[in-house]
Amino acid sequence: MSSPLRTRWTIAPTTAPRPLINCNRCGGFKPYRCGGKFRVNANGKRIDVWLIYRCIACDNSWNFAILERRNRRDIEPALLTALESNDPALVRRHAFDSAALRDQAGRIEEFADVTVRKELLDGEAERAAALRLELRLEGTTPLRLDRLLAGELGFSRSRLQALDDQGRLTIEPDGARALRKPVRDGLTVRIDLAGEADCGAVLSAAHR
Structure with a gap:
C-alpha cells in the first residue's frame, strides 16, 4: 500500500x-x-x-x-x-x-478571507492514494473547515460529507463535527482517495 x-x-x-x-x-x-x-x-x-x-x-x-x-x-x-x-x-x-x-x-x-501556504512534507502525488493534511493557523478565522477544504481541493461540500459518511475522511482530534466549525490550529485531516477519478488532481492541489 x-x-x-x-x-x-x-x-x-x-x-x-x-x-x-x-x-x-x-x-x-x-x-x-x-x-x-x-x-x-x-x-x-x-x-x-x-x-x-x-x-x-x-x-x-x-x-x-x-x-x-x-x-x-x-x-x-x-x-x-x-x-x-x-x-x-x-x-x-x-x-x-x-x-x-x-x-x-x-x-x-470577523472575515473569512485567508491565504494558504502549502508545504509538501512527504510522499509523491503520482504514487499516493490518500492525503494527510496538517493545518497550522496564524491568528483566528471564522472560515469553516469544509469551505476551506472544498475551495483548496476542488471538492463540493456534499462530496466531503459523502467521504465522511463512508469513513474515508477523518479529522483529528475533533472528529467529523469539525467540518462545520471554524478552522482550528493543529487539526489533521486524512482523506482516502483510492479509486477516485480525480485523485491525482486533488493531491496536486493539496501541495501547490
Missing part, C-alpha cells in the same frame, strides 16, 4: 477583525479599523500601551489595551522597542487576536 501524501497548510487570515464600538461622534455602533500603530504612555515607572483603532466613518479613535500599568522593569527591552517602533509583526499579532479584542469590545466583525 502506498503512503499518503503528507502536506502542511499554514493558514493566515487576510483581513483583521473589527470591533463594533459605540462611536460618540457618529451616535451609534460602528466598525473600527486597526490604525497600525501603538500608543505608548509612560507615567513614571509605569507603562501603558494601546493599539489604536479608528472609526471607519469619522476616524474617531478607540484604544485596544495591550499593557496596563506595567512596571517598565517587567517589560523585555526588545518588546518595548517593538511597541515603540510599531513593529508590523507585533501589530498584526494583536490585531488578529479575536479573543482579546472581543473581551474588550464585546462585539466584533
